[in-house]
Amino acid sequence: AQSVTQLDSHVSVSEGTPVLLRCNYSSSYSPSLFWYVQHPNKGLQLLLKYTSAATLVKGINGFEAEFKKSETSFHLTKPSAHMSDAAEYFCVVSDQRYSSASKIIFGSGTRLSIRP
């Protein structure tokens, strides 16, 4: 069975300071891991994905995430927050098994607020 846990429901940082959104996963197989962002009244947008290549993954808008198998974590970071980063962020795990329907599990989300 697979699962994903986002450890913080709400994170608030000041503009220009680092962002850390935490995600832990559980998977019986080699997982694919994703981070999506959802701005109010907009669809989900892919930030980045990990699919068993480099463990440090760079995404759009300056975000990156590091896959740590020993810690079963895939935390999302950004060196300097911008006001436009305020949104809901979802960590997603998907088991990619040959000839099996993909099961996609979303975390419960982390709301990121940016203080001026």
Place this chain on the structure above:
Amino acid sequence: ETGVTQSPTHLIKTRGQQVTLRCSSQSGHNTVSWYQQALGQGPQFIFQYYREEENGRGNFPPRFSGLQFPNYSSELNVNALELDDSALYLCASSLPTSGGSTDTQYFGPGTRLTVL
């Protein structure tokens, strides 16, 4: 390249009624997944269609059903609506990796369903 579109954007129904939601895939994508996102929660996987066949289902009752058409557009049908069906319904299209499993998903803006 055309993105994922969904219709209608908003819908109000009463308990016991039936509803059909529609989704047009991104050009060239032959896999469609549907999700239900209740207020304040992460999206929950309903089911996935690959080349017009159901290719995986989440924990939803049979009154949630779907179709995929030869042009890869898709419908989500919900019968005997209940108050708890009120949610944002998201459609996502993708290309399969080897074996029919799923790669990165591209999401539509969603249909907000309210059941009174």
